[in-house]
Amino acid sequence: MSLADSVLNGNPLALARLLTKVENDSPEGRAALDELFPHTGKAHLVGVTGAPGTGKSSLVNRLALHYRRAPNPKRVAIIAVDPSSPFTGGALLGDRVRMRDLAGDPGVFIRSMASRGSLGGLAHATAAVAQVFDAAGFDVVLIETVGAGQAEVDIARLAHTTLVVEAPGFGDDIQAIKAGILEIADILVVNKADLPGAENTERALRGMLDLAHPVAKIFRHHGQVMRVAGEEAQNAPLWLPPILRTVATEGTGIETLVEAIGRHAGHLRQSGDWVRRERARLEVELEALVTEALLGRFRARISDGRYKEVVERVVNRSLSPWEAAKVLLNE
Secondary structure (H helix, E strand, O other): OOHHHHHHOOOHHHHHHHHHHHHOOOHHHHHHHHHHHHHOOOOEEEEEEEOOOOOHHHHHHHHHHHHHHOOOOOOEEEEEEEOOOOOOOOOOOOHHHHHHHHOOOOOEEEEEEEOOOOOOOOOOOHHHHHHHHHHOOOOEEEEEOOOOOOOOOOHHHHOOEEEEEEOOOOOOHHHHHOOOHHHHOOEEEEOOOOOOOHHHHHHHHHHHHHHOOOOOHHHHHOHHHHOOOOHHHHOOOOOOOOEEEOEOOOOEOHHHHHHHHHHHHHHHHHHOHHHHHHHHHHHHHHHHHHHHHHHHHHHHHOOHHHHHHHHHHHHOOOOOHHHHHHHHHHO
16 A cells, blocks of 8 residues: 555554655655645645744644534644754754644644745745645645744745734734734734733734725735736635634634634635635645746756856856846856
């Protein structure tokens, strides 16, 4: 039995092994992804992003607990992405420390990943790992990003529903209305709402929404690549991102948040946005793979000596980078 078949049959050990092979981009991992892809497209991918210290890990822990303790419990997979050190290359992978409540539950699978230098809040293989969980039959995949800043919005390309987590004391009103991470929010969460300043944080976020409602944000934010053409997307019902308060350490507001996530999933399916987002995400993933493959072929056809020679000319300012690219491509 192949590794992919074992994963489809619910073998957790095979799942762990396959995730490692996928993360390392091994030939066996790629072959398994090919086998599993027809079985994907069912899971609800929920992204959780926000600045470091806003309580993303604690929130993910509480969300998973709520899904598991519901009358109809759902299987939950968690992808926790931690930053890699730019100096040592290592990563702590410590997000699961705050998820000890989930230990021993066979309906929960937690995978920690190092960003390995990737920007945007995710690791290079996060999308592939999410596909494996999808094929393995998990109902909800919670994806916790690296503590993201104003422009690290790759999670919007991957998730169906994106939670942007804020907390009191993380900047003034101007920070709240800056373009970037807040524009990708399907749901805005003010965590640590028991701290002073929660009302001011909520007021600032509401002011941001009043200034410019992010209509069809995921497609507009990422430019031409993510835009969906045609009147169908424009005429779809609007989703107004709710602003919810939570105290993750105590479980306050989690039930309301889960209900909002469910309403957003229903909205996506009813409006047709679910299919449009899936199409846009897969198109971006395909273009990334094609770009990677073409770059590999290009480097294979250019000798290291010749490449270094052209790079040296660029460093010496005798050739511009644009001219150098033309020279190499023409060869």
